[in-house]
Amino acid sequence: MNEHVQTIKPVPPIPRPSGPAHVVRSDQEAIEVAKRLAADFVKNASVRDRDRVWPVQELDAFSQSGLWSLNVPKAFGGPELSYATISQVVEIISAADSSIGQIVQNHIGVVAAIRTVSDEGQQKLLFGEALKGVRFGNAFSEFGSKRAADFETRFEDKGDHVVVTGRKFYATGALLAHLVPIVATDGEGRAWYAIADRGAEGLAVIDDWSSFGQRTTLSGTVILDHVKVPKTHLVPGYKGYDKPTADGAIFQIIQVAVDTGIAKAAIEETIGFVRTKSRAWVDSGKEHAFEDPYTIQAIGGLTLRLHAAQALLEKAGRAIDEAVRAPTAESVAWAQIVTAEAKVLSTEIAIDAANRLFELAGTRSTLAEHNLDRYWRNARTHTLHDPVRWKYAILGDYFLNGKNPPLHAWS
Incomplete structure (x- = not known):
């Protein structure tokens, strides 16, 4: 750590x-x-x-x-x-x-x-x-556990309240949250959200987030030293995965939306730079960089893939709506599948658009004064949340073998 x-x-x-x-x-x-x-x-x-x-x-x-x-x-x-x-x-x-x-x-x-x-x-x-505008942060993930879903943070039942002890990292939003939902397990190993007041005694949030991307997500280490949480704020989160619900797909679709937003911004930045700052290539015979046929083709391809990701994002949202309204094994699995499809496309277009920005805009676009590398840094960092290689596997197993995706917050 x-x-x-x-x-x-x-x-x-x-x-x-x-x-x-x-x-x-x-x-x-x-x-x-x-x-x-x-x-x-x-x-x-x-x-x-x-x-x-x-x-x-x-x-x-x-x-x-x-x-x-x-x-x-x-x-x-x-x-x-x-x-x-x-x-x-x-x-x-x-x-x-x-x-x-x-x-x-x-x-x-x-x-x-x-x-x-x-x-x-x-x-x-x-x-x-x-x-009221109260912000829920999070203290979900842990740095040293074997798998993302393994939690060492525990709580003890004290009657009208519980006491939480543990250590968290990747705590997006926790620094400026008003309430901090903590994933903690009970004596049976079941995961709950213990929603603590940000100012609760024993709860400390440390500003030590050092990633090269998503630098101001207000994340860091959360230290939980016998934090008291009233049972009114103890939410049985595990029940959301004991049977088919849309909870996992909802966590996922917001990740997709972030990546689609990064891709959109990177493409718009590329277009603006090419039209106003980039020079035409010496062999193109063109007056302006935006007349370069290869650049025109590349922008067309990037935009097409962005629109495909956005269409799947909307389709996933509608599928989630149906799974929330009528949760069945079939409706929940379909919401997960369409969201996984959107996750694959949004990941790939975000990274590609942020990378090709420099190829199409040219050397001038790498100057520090423009800070355009933030799009690539943000895309590369954020898309690591849920590995796309596993999304492909989930999709293949569903369509080939009729196997529904697993029920958890990463699926």
Whole structure:
């Protein structure tokens, strides 16, 4: 693990929102709000990446805009929008700043899990928090475990509360979260979400995220030293995978949307650079770089594959909607399969578009002043979350052998 952790001071918690968040009421409004925020977020995205500046104001605007409660059920005062719309919102935000787009991922996934596994009283309590603009971070993954789904973090039952002890990493959003859902296991090895207050005694979040990409996702190490969590905030997450539910596909589709957003931004950056800064190649006989027939062909191919990824992203969202409405082994498996297909295409186009940016824009595009390598760094980092080679295997087994995908948050 990171040896310098102990030398870095924990980051203090932030106050909760002073007023309720906006509540979005339609798919159209959600897209309009996302576009308005994205136009602001993109302005200093390069500077935030280069200097690792936390998106504090941007994140407050994002969570207060109503876009963090899009999957809260209507029965509890939420919009309950389609996952096709929710994923498009994340794509729009991620095209402006993919780190900000990623921060919302686990919040959306936890809200979905609460809908699936919590009783009505717990739903009312926790959905109410989301509608206020309270941000759920995460303390899910662990650095030294044998597999991603192996958890050493445990909790002890103390009557009206539990006590959680452990250590987490890859904790996207935890630095500026208001609540931190912790994946911890009980005495039977079952995984729960113990949702702790960010300022709870014994909970420390350390700013030690050092990846070359997705640099401002507000991740780092979370240390849990006998953290007290009331049972009102103990969510039986394991129930979401004991039987077919859309929970895993929902976690996955947000990852897809982030990568599709990166691809879109990289292609748009390539087009802008080629049209305004790049020079025509000496043998082309053309006046401008944008007249180069090979560049024209390449942009056409990249755009085509982006549109294919976006179409699958929307299709996956609709399939998830159906699996949420009527969860069966068949509807859940289909949602997982279409989401896996979208994950493959979004991964491949994000990395390829970010890489070909430099080939098509030319040597000038590598100058530090442009910071265009952030697209490749972000794509390469974020697409490592779920290996595409396993997505191909899941797809092949489904179509060839009729085998449904496994039920977990990575599938």
